[in-house]
Amino acid sequence: MSYVLRTLRKKREVDTIIRDTIDKVLVLRFGRSSDPVCLHLDDALCKSAREVSKFANVVLVDIDSDEIQVYASYFDITFIPSTVFFFNAHHMKMDSGTADHTKWVGAFHKKQDFIDVVEAIYRGAMKGKLIVSCPLPSERIPKYQLLYRDV
Template sequence: MSGFLLPTLTTKRDVDSIIRDTLDTVLLLRFGRAADFLCLHLDDIVPSLLPLFLFFSLFLNLSLTCCGLLHPQLSKSAWKVSKFANIALVDADAEEVQVYLNYFDITLLPSTVFFFNAHHMKMDSGTPDHTKWVGSFYTKQDLIDVLEAIFRGAMKGKLIVRCPLPPERIPKYRLLFKDV
């Protein structure tokens, strides 16, 4: 189970209600799979899987830094940001949640979406997509800094904020479009 400390949402009704009912705090929704390694790392379940990952990394040419394995974030940071942010996990394999995956165009997992008072908060991080954070954060402090920037911007009435992280700590990816 990927979120023993964090609520895991599997229905559209649960996602709708948490978005609607979270007031005056930032809501972080992490879309991912319970069996995905990066999602487990982001949720802080991975330390026991480290030897297994190291074994398979020899065959798959994976590195610890590309996966962001050095710093688990969500469950360890939840209590630190509890005064201004709530964190919930959304199971991307759940049938009812596919509406949100299509709406936010979530194809890469884990993806993180932010809300404040039921408004979707966007972040300009220098990537082509401002609607979500794709991938894992490198450190817990990176996650806390992003949540704090979104909270401060939302309190000023902004719907898009600048990412406080330096470019080297922002995951890079390429968008691929179908039928273009």
């Protein structure tokens, strides 16, 4: 459990934060606090939250909560951690060179990688784009086989 970042466990909380986050990127990290890859990602998110606070809100979503399963199903979250981005209640998509453009799967290697991705999504959203290109080189994009499958 992160004591710095807010953790959501109810569908209503997720609905509300998506609807109420205006003119900022909303970063929703789906995962669990006991998973080592999630903990690595949470560390980067915590260290970055203050730096991106002018243009992004970072929130954790507990994938083990029964009420959250509707979102896990909707976003096809089969690997954790998975990070989904919104801007003004619109789901932002990202071309990171993988087949899945709906979310970031895995942890970011460095805090700066996360900041770069959020900045790119914010700049694209401000230009009215709903899909943006990932600013990271392919070697810094996580590979699915290194992740834990959500069971």
